[in-house]
Amino acid sequence: MVDVSEVYGRAKGLASWLRDLRRDFHRHPELSMKEFRTSDKVAEVLTELGIPFEKGVGGTGIVARIGGEGPAVALRADMDALPMDEVSGREYGSTCPGAMHSCGHDAHTAMLLGAGSLLSSMELPGPVVLVFQPGEEIAEGASAMVETGFMESHDVKAIFGLHVHIPLSVGQIGVNKDRCCASVDNFRAVIKGRKAHGAYPNLGKDAIVMAGQALVQLQSVVAREVDPLDGAVLTVGTIHGGTAPNIISDEVVMEGTLRSHRPQDRELLSRRVVEIVSSVASCGGGEGEVSFNKGCPAVINDRAMSDMIISTGRDMLGESEVAVLERPTMGGEDFSFFSRKVPGGFFRLGAGSEAKGITYPAHTSDFDIDEDCLPVGSAMLTELALRWHSSRT
Structure with missing residues (x-):
């Protein structure tokens, strides 16, 4: 040879x-x-x-x-x-x-x-x-x-x-x-509330407030639920919502990416995004839906x-x-x-x-x-x- x-x-x-x-x-x-x-x-x-x-x-x-x-x-x-x-x-x-x-x-x-x-x-x-x-x-x-x-x-x-x-x-x-290399999955979360005039917030269900609470909770997943010796990332890269400064928004769309090296962490991240978005929206009187674009494994x-x-x-x-x-x-x-x-x-x-x-x-x-x-x-x-x-x- x-x-x-x-x-x-x-x-x-x-x-x-x-x-x-x-x-x-x-x-x-x-x-x-x-x-x-x-x-x-x-x-x-x-x-x-x-x-x-x-x-x-x-x-x-x-x-x-x-x-x-x-x-x-x-x-x-x-x-x-x-x-x-x-x-x-x-x-x-x-x-x-x-x-x-x-x-x-x-x-x-x-x-x-x-x-x-x-x-x-x-x-x-x-x-x-x-x-x-x-x-x-x-x-x-x-x-x-x-x-x-x-x-x-x-x-x-x-x-x-x-x-x-x-x-x-x-x-x-x-x-x-x-x-x-890490696994890669992208997600799209839609939080729906009810529109109202900003002077009368009690008449609406504020999707922006719900999205803000969901965002904070999402950031705790890696910090508190993934082994700190294992790599994982949950990044929200875009947030779009609202139509005017004096209107309670009825919809917010958040998009992000999930990265991990272990299959169990990949499953955890996806599951927790769904649970957090839906539960936070429900607590705020709205609805939350999550869809995924599943990418490649690690x-x-x-x-x-x-x-x-x-x-x-x-x-x-x-x-x-x-x-x-x-x-x-x-x-x-x-x-x-x-x-x-x-x-x-x-x-x-x-x-x-x-x-x-x-x-x-x-x-x-x-x-x-x-x-x-x-x-x-x-x-x-x-x-x-x-x-x-x-x-x-």
Whole structure:
């Protein structure tokens, strides 16, 4: 089998090709579940590499397979962009108003194609499945792909994924051994009262007062009902109500987000939002209704998979370049839909550079990556696939 230094060396030889691919995707960003050109470009490259694939998996997703029959390890990249405009003046900037690759999914897609190029040129110990996923930003793409049954039909037994990370420099990776990313659920609470003139509040049922009381009670859930050693967030981000300064409001709408790392906390937060909104509204003589937009579960890395990422990173990049992250993020990642079906390993890939001024965080109009990270990502994914198969023999 090809050793780790040779894998890394071959990946570095793809640097200019990877850069061109990434810039092509970056110039043509597409929003979630509408990645039509991106999917066509991925299919074009896979065809050039001689890798068989299926299009239209869960929308615009693509599943490619390298190798023969038997249990497979999957490698995943997301493809969608965000609905925002990019800072002007970049040679490879977005040509699509209202869309920008400000989360690095263009890089992820290029890196997975790079891994495909490397793996397709090797004699593999077992099959590898490449998963090009749509719609990560709206937490719909992974679940849509899973529902097609591709993991069963391709006998996928494990999956790896990565995300570019600006706080880490090129040549570094960060890994959580278990808890990695939070579950994400959004809610919409509607509190209904009765309208009245502000001079005669006794004739109305004030929805704003009810909403204020509910808001205070909601903030006590994390503080008093969640174990303080476990991460959870209950944020109310919008409140809309009232029509005039002298009118008792008959309706208030509050919207918020719920984040947690444990399934029991996820259930608790949702349940308590419903209970508090309905009971507070009832006490005020009104009615409260709550609806949810259920997002993705928490990403919990499999210990054996995270250990494999750590050892691979240390062998390839050096022991000092691998950060074992003690704290998970409260951000969401729908990689969890894959990793709750089979053991998963997700890691952060260094993509920042203070020297080059590449320091802006994801989801900002100034976001960019140091493209020197592209061969690193391709090499890591390739080596992880090889090591996973070797670990089974």
